[in-house]
Amino acid sequence: MLVNSWCNALNEAISTSATVCVEDLYKGGHWATAKVILNDYPIDLWVLSAGLGLLHHKDNVVPYKATFAVGYDESIPLYSQEYVGKSFHRTWWKEITNRSIFKSKHPTSIVELMKKNKKDYYIICGSPDYINAIELDIINGLEYLVDAKKQLLIITSKKINDRLAAYFFKTNQNMAQWLKCNMLMLNISVAKYIVKEFTSKQLNDLNELSLSLLEELKELPEREVKKGIRRSPEEVKSFILKLMQQKPGISATHALREFRDAGNSFEEKRFRAEFKALMEAKP
Missing domain, CATH: 1.10.10 (Arc Repressor Mutant, subunit A)
Known part of the structure; x- marks a missing residue:
């Protein structure tokens, strides 16, 4: 199976080749903002990697090309004949987290992370393709949290699994104008704002904060969309x-x-x- 050979090849490369720290691997505005959040606030940073599963920002890895976004050379395949829609991406995520080379070092899935850190707060931020891939991992972790409603927030731009609707913060174009960022950086910019509010005001309920913020943002003016x-x-x-x-x-x-x-x-x-x-x- 493709996932076996992929994991074996990557794990072998990490064991035998020169590696790079996750913090230095990724480029672009999204990752730069994530690093600013890490440096400015009392948080821990984890990465949803389509190639290596759940990574800690201090892990050492090899460069790779893989994404859950569709339509790229490095896109994880859909296998649509056997799997409905993007359901294979959920299978892929489960398999790569199970086979992670970092299993002896730290939790390699969201369920393991939540099981180990039951009282922590979790802000999961990503494109709809990535949230789709990890949704079952999140659902399976909910039972381990002391009060999931207060502790979990999922930031993305499209509707998600109904079982996660209570934790969903939906981003839109108007918010990009308010935060003075482009659409590519919208989700991570919203996450940065929420982390700032949550930590500076010493709050203890992510759901309450997200609802009050959404109420506040209802008044935002419509974003002008210029047609190219x-x-x-x-x-x-x-x-x-x-x-x-x-x-x-x-x-x-x-x-x-x-x-x-x-x-x-x-x-x-x-x-x-x-x-x-x-x-x-x-x-």
């Missing part, structure tokens, strides 16, 4: 080529952001395909 100008494949190629000349190491994600920030519109999957083709054609 639809571009042809030729125009997209030209834009990407110019960008690659100006910034040789640019990633597809950052290229797409610059493209859209410049007032352009093109389907994301097609943009990424064009970017990949041009990257591979480079001499």
